[in-house]
Amino acid sequence: MSIRMEDLTVKFKNGVTAVDHVCLEIPKGVYGLLGENGAGKTTLMRVLTTVLAQTGGTVTLDGMQYSEQNYEKIQKKIGYLPQEIDLYPGLTVQECLEYMGDLAGIPKELCRKRIRYYLEKTSLTDHRRKKMRQLSGGMKRRVGLIQALLNEPEFLIVDEPTTGLDPEERIRIRNLLVDFSDNRTVLFSTHVVEDLVATCSRLAIMKKGRFLYSGSMQELLDEAKGHVWICRTSDEGTAREIEKNYHVSSKQFVDGGMQVKFLSEDKPEIRCAPCETTLEDAYIYVTNFRAGRL
Numbered sequence: 001m002s003i004r005m006e007d008l009t010v011k012f013k014n015g016v017t018a019v020d021h022v023c024l025e026i027p028k029g030v031y032g033l034l035g036e037n038g039a040g041k042t043t044l045m046r047v048l049t050t051v052l053a054q055t056g057g058t059v060t061l062d063g064m065q066y067s068e069q070n071y072e073k074i075q076k077k078i079g080y081l082p083q084e085i086d087l088y089p090g091l092t093v094q095e096c097l098e099y100m101g102d103l104a105g106i107p108k109e110l111c112r113k114r115i116r117y118y119l120e121k122t123s124l125t126d127h128r129r130k131k132m133r134q135l136s137g138g139m140k141r142r143v144g145l146i147q148a149l150l151n152e153p154e155f156l157i158v159d160e161p162t163t164g165l166d167p168e169e170r171i172r173i174r175n176l177l178v179d180f181s182d183n184r185t186v187l188f189s190t191h192v193v194e195d196l197v198a199t200c201s202r203l204a205i206m207k208k209g210r211f212l213y214s215g216s217m218q219e220l221l222d223e224a225k226g227h228v229w230i231c232r233t234s235d236e237g238t239a240r241e242i243e244k245n246y247h248v249s250s251k252q253f254v255d256g257g258m259q260v261k262f263l264s265e266d267k268p269e270i271r272c273a274p275c276e277t278t279l280e281d282a283y284i285y286v287t288n289f290r291a292g293r294l
C-alpha cells in the first residue's frame with residue numbers, strides 16, 4: 001500500500017490555503033506527521049480519508065485516483081481516528097463497536113472476534129459493558145482507535161491517538177500501531193515527539209501547508225547535527241542572552257546554575273559545547289531554520 005500526493009492543494013472558501021501544492025509518497029510502515037497548530041495536518045488527513053475533496057492536484061492509493069467514483073472503494077481500505085470523536089454516548093462500548101462494525105459491513109462473528117482482540121490489546125475488556133458516556137477521555141480515545149482498526153484497513157490514519165493516555169497505555173497503543181503496520185501503512189499525526197521516535201523511521205514535518213521535511217528520522221537528525229549546543233552557567237545574564245538570541249530547546253536548573261540547550265546555525269560566541277541531537281531539537285531546527293526558505 002502506497003499513497004502518493006502530487007501538487008495537492010486545499011484552498012478554503014475563506015481564502016485560507018491549508019495544504020499548499022504538496023508532493024509526498026507515504027510507504028508501508030508507520031509514517032509520522034509533525035507540525036505546529038494550524039500547519040494543515042488535519043486538512044491533509046481529511047483529504048486522505050475522502051472526507052474533504054482537494055481543490056487541486058492528485059492523490060492516489062496504490063495507483064487508484066482519489067475521485068468521487070472511487071471514494072467508496074477507497075473508504076473500504078481506510079481506517080480513521082479523528083482528533084475529535086464522540087461515539088454514541090448511550091451505547092455500551094461493546095454495542096457501540098458492534099454497531100460501527102455493522103456500518104462497515106463486517107460479518108457479525110468476525111466483528112465480535114476482532115472487538116474481543118482489540119479490547120484486550122487496549123486494556124478495555126473490563127470496561128466493555130460501560131456506557132460510552134461513562135468513559136474517561138483516554139478510554140474514549142482507545143474505543144475510537146478500535147473503531148478505526150475494526151475493518152483491518154490497509155491504510156490507517158490516526159490523529160493524536162495517544163492524547164489523554166497515561167504513560168503505560170501510551171506505550172501499549174504505540175506498540176499496537178507498530179504491530180498493526182506490518183504490511184500496512186499507518187499515518188501517525190501527533191505533537192508528541194517521543195511517540196514518533198518510538199514508532200516510525202520516516203516522517204514529514206508540515207508548516208503553513210507545506211512540507212519542510214520528508215524523509216528518514218536519521219537524516220532529519222543529521223540535518224540538525226552540529227547546530228545543537230549546551231551551556232552551563234550560573235550567570236543569569238548569560239542564560240537570558242541565550243534565550244534572547246537563540247532558539248532554546250530545553251532549560252533546567254542544575255547544581256549551582258542553569259543548563260540551557262539551544263540551536264544555532266554557526267558556533268555561538270558564548271562558552272558552550274556541542275551536544276547530541278534529539279528529534280525535538282531537529283524539529284525545532286527544521287521549523288525555524290528552514291522556514292525562511294518557504
Ligand SMILES: Nc1ncnc2c1ncn2[C@@H]1O[C@H](COP(=O)(O)OP(=O)(O)OP(=O)(O)O)[C@@H](O)[C@H]1O
Binds near residue numbers: 016017037038
Ligand atoms: N473548514 C475550514 N474553513 C476554513 N479554514 C479552515 C477550515 N479548516 C481548517 N482551516 C484553516 O486551515 C489551516 C490548517 O488547519 P488544520 O486544522 O488543518 O491544521 P492542523 O495542523 O491540523 O492544526 P492542529 O495541530 O491545531 O490540529 C488553519 O489556518 C485553519 O484555520
